Structure formats: C-alpha cells, structure tokens
Amino acid sequence: SQQGEEDPQALSIQEGENATMNCSYKTSINNLQWYRQNSGRGLVHLILIRSNEREKHSGRLRVTLDTSKKSSSLLITASRAADTASYFCACGGYNKLIFGAGTRLAVHP
Amino acid sequence: DAGITQSPRYKITETGRQVTLMCHQTWSHSYMFWYRQDLGHGLRLIYYSAAADITDKGEVPDGYVVSRSKTENFPLTLESATRSQTSVYFCASSGQGSFSNQPQHFGDGTRLSIL
Numbered sequence: 561s562q563q564g565e566e567d568p569q570a571l572s573i574q575e576g577e578n579a580t581m582n583c584s585y586k587t588s589i590n591n592l593q594w595y596r597q598n599s600g601r602g603l604v605h606l607i608l609i610r611s612n613e614r615e616k617h618s619g620r621l622r623v624t625l626d627t628s629k630k631s632s633s634l635l636i637t638a639s640r641a642a643d644t645a646s647y648f649c650a651c652g653g654y655n656k657l658i659f660g661a662g663t664r665l666a667v668h669p
Numbered sequence: 670d671a672g673i674t675q676s677p678r679y680k681i682t683e684t685g686r687q688v689t690l691m692c693h694q695t696w697s698h699s700y701m702f703w704y705r706q707d708l709g710h711g712l713r714l715i716y717y718s719a720a721a722d723i724t725d726k727g728e729v730p731d732g733y734v735v736s737r738s739k740t741e742n743f744p745l746t747l748e749s750a751t752r753s754q755t756s757v758y759f760c761a762s763s764g765q766g767s768f769s770n771q772p773q774h775f776g777d778g779t780r781l782s783i784l
Contacts, residue, residue, distance in 0.1 A: 591770055602673075602759055602775030603712070648711065652769035659704075659712040 563587065563651040564660035572666045579636040581663040583649030584629075591652040592625055592632045596645045597662070603648065606634075639667045672696075675760050675776035682750055683784050690745045690779045692760030700768040701743040703727075703735065705756040706778070712759065717768065718743055750783045757781070 567582045583592065591610045595603040609616045609625045609632065616623045622635040636643055646662040673694040682688050694701065699720050704712040704727075714727030716735040724735050732754060734746045747754055758779045763771040 590767075593772065600777070602777045603761075603773070605772035605774065608770075608772060655767065655769060657714075657769045657773070661709060661711040 563589075563653070563656075563658035564592070564649040566647070566649055566660045566663040568663060569661070570664045570666070572668065573639060575639060575641055575667055575669050577639055577667075579639050579643070579665055579667070581634045581647050581649075581665070583632045583634070583651075583660060585632075585649075585651045586630065587653065588627075589651045589653055592623075593650040593652060593657070594621075594623060594632075594634050595648045595650060595659075597648065598645045606647075608652075636665075639665075641667050641669050643667050673760060673762055673774055673776040675758075675779050677779060678777065679780050681782045681784065684750055684752060686750050688747045688750055688781070690747075690758055690760075690781070692743045692745070692776060694741055694743075694760075694762045694774075696762060696764070696774070697740055698762035698774070699740075699765045700763045700771070700773075701737065702761040702763075702768075702773065703733070703743070703745045704759045704761065705729065705754075706759060707756050715745065715758075719768070747781075752783050755781060755783045 593608045594606045597603045620637045625632045648662045650659045676691045702717045703715040718724045718737040760776045761773040763773045
C-alpha cells in the first residue's frame with residue numbers, strides 16, 4: 561500500500577508561474593523526500609526534510625512539512641519549461657522508503 | 670564518470686525465459702535497490718541490499734532473484750518471466766546509515782517487455 565499520495569495527479573501551468581504539489585501520508589515518518597523524474601530517465605533526489613523540520617529551501621524549491629496534518633508540499637517558484645517532469649514524494653520510515661504515484665507537471669513556454 | 674548504470678536499457682523477451690538486468694555503481698555505496706515502476710503504482714521496491722552478500726525482500730519480491738557478490742554490482746534476475754513483469758525497472762543506491770534517511774541515486778532504468 562502506498563504511504564505518500566500526491567495531489568494533484570497532473571498540473572499544467574505557464575512559465576513564470578509557481579507550481580505547488582502536495583503529498584499526504586498515513587503513518588508516522590522519519591523524513592520525507594521529493595524526487596523529480598524527467599521522461600525516460602531515473603529519479604533525481606531534490607530535497608529531504610526531516611520530521612523535526614517544518615520548512616526547507618533549495619534554490620527555487622521550497623518544501624514544507626506538517627506532521628500534525630501528515631502532509632508536505634513542494635513549491636517550485638518562477639517555473640521554467642525545463643521543470644516539466646513528474647515529481648514524487650517518498651516517505652522515510654524505519655527501513656522503509658515508500659514512493660507515491662507522482663504529480664505530472666507540464667510547464668508551457 | 671561516477672554514477673549508476675543499468676543495462677540493457679531496453680529488453681524484449683518471451684514468457685518463461687530467464688532474463689537478468691544489470692546494475693553497476695561507482696560510488697561504493699553500501700545500499701542498492703531494485704524498483705519497478707508501473708503506471709498508477711509509483712515505484713515499488715523489489716529487493717534491496719545493505720552490503721555485499723546481504724540482501725532482503727521488498728514489497729514485491731515474488732518471481733525475482735538478486736545477488737550481490739561485489740559492492741558495486743547488484744543484478745536482478747527474473748527466473749521465468751511472466752507478462753505481469755513487464756515494467757520499467759530502476760536500480761538505485763545510497764550511502765551508509767539507515768537507507769530511509771539517505772537520498773537515493775537512480776539509474777536511468779531498463780524497459781522490459783515480456784511477450
């Protein structure tokens with residue numbers, strides 16, 4: 561069974577807009593990770609946020625974690641066409657890292 | 670260049686055949702993983718290895734065999750391929766420490782079709 565579930569399943573925006581993707585999970589976690597997957601490629605790690613952290617930044621990426629709501633969000637600011645990809649959250653527990661089904665992001669020039 | 674490489678990138682085979690997917694990493698990472706990716710399921714863990722000669726089952730291990738005689742290699746074998754094993758297979762690695770607390774580094778996958 562999946563631990564993380566992303567929302568929305570698909571997102572279509574224009575270049576320059578912000579993109580927000582959400583991840584909800586059911587059981588307690590040690591950390592939550594976000595990955596990007598370009599078409600035909602493997603997953604690339606973006607950011608890891610630990611359960612005692614609330615927010616983390618990396619370049620144009622901002623990740624928040626709300627353990628009381630069991631949810632996380634990934635915000636990509638000032639999106640570019642090159643951000644077009646699928647984005648996955650992965651919930652890290654004891655000897656487990658469980659991936660969600662992903663959000664497909666399309667950024668149009 | 671350092672990294673994680675999978676071979677072949679594409680493979681077509683027939684039901685009942687044995688097929689082996691190869692994975693090689695140059696980071697000397699302790700952990701290695703095999704996932705399958707199917708539409709609507711995200712990534713599901715098949716097997717993982719914490720070190721040479723140490724392997725363990727993941728979520729969907731049935732029909733698969735792994736070995737890890739060397740730290741850098743982690744082959745995945747389908748002993749008697751079935752159509753339900755048609756999928757994209759990803760190998761990944763991560764460093765020491767609990768694997769759930771480390772970023773994983775992925776290869777570009779093997780697209781396997783079983784006719």
